[in-house]
Structure formats: structure tokens, C-alpha cells
Amino acid sequence: MDQRALRALKRLGVAIAVVSAMWGAAIAGAAALLPGEYACAGSGGTILVGLGFKVLANGTYTDLDGKTSGRLTYGADGSTVSFVGGHLAGEVGRNIRGGRSFEIHTISCSHV
Numbered sequence: 001m002d003q004r005a006l007r008a009l010k011r012l013g014v015a016i017a018v019v020s021a022m023w024g025a026a027i028a029g030a031a032a033l034l035p036g037e038y039a040c041a042g043s044g045g046t047i048l049v050g051l052g053f054k055v056l057a058n059g060t061y062t063d064l065d066g067k068t069s070g071r072l073t074y075g076a077d078g079s080t081v082s083f084v085g086g087h088l089a090g091e092v093g094r095n096i097r098g099g100r101s102f103e104i105h106t107i108s109c110s111h112v
Helices: 003-029
Strands: 036-041 053-055 060-063 069-074 080-085 092-097 101-104 107-111
Antiparallel strands (some): 053 060, 060 069, 069 080
């Protein structure tokens, strides 16, 4: 490989590193849910056992028994979370606060 091609590859590597760092900062700035267990409650504070789940550090979630799993995706502004696959598939949580609580329709879910 000639010197010009090597310089071009180095510039490309630097560009990729810069974009990667910017992308990582954008993701880190989003209000992602904290890893751990979440309980969900309906009106009057009644715990809804079937809606409880665990968020894993790799961006996935499971039901409380660990039998079904899915992944989490976040809206561009970080205020919503969508459940893809698993027992909450298709649900959208809104108004994420501090990565610890949000609502699905009128149900409130919080980190325990």
C-alpha cells in the first residue's frame, strides 16, 4: 500500500473515532432507564405484578422470572422508551424521569 493510501486510511480512522465519540455522548445524554427491577402500579397504587420487569445493562429487559426478554429503544429526546419483544412488546413508556420512573398509559412504573 502506498503512503497516500495509508494517510487516507488514518484520516478515515480519525473521522470514525470522532463520530463514534459524538454518538456515544448523545446516547449517554439520553434518559435511559437504570438497570434493575421495575414495579408498575395502576390507579390507587395497586401493584400490577404481570407488568413488572428487569432492565439489564445491555439495553434489554426481562419479565421478573427471566423467562421472556426483549430490548428497549429510546426516543430521540430521551423521554420515551419502547419495548420491542418480550411481555411488554409494543408498549411505549412516556415521561421518563431521571431514568427511574415513567408511565405506560395511566400505569406508573418505577425503579425499586
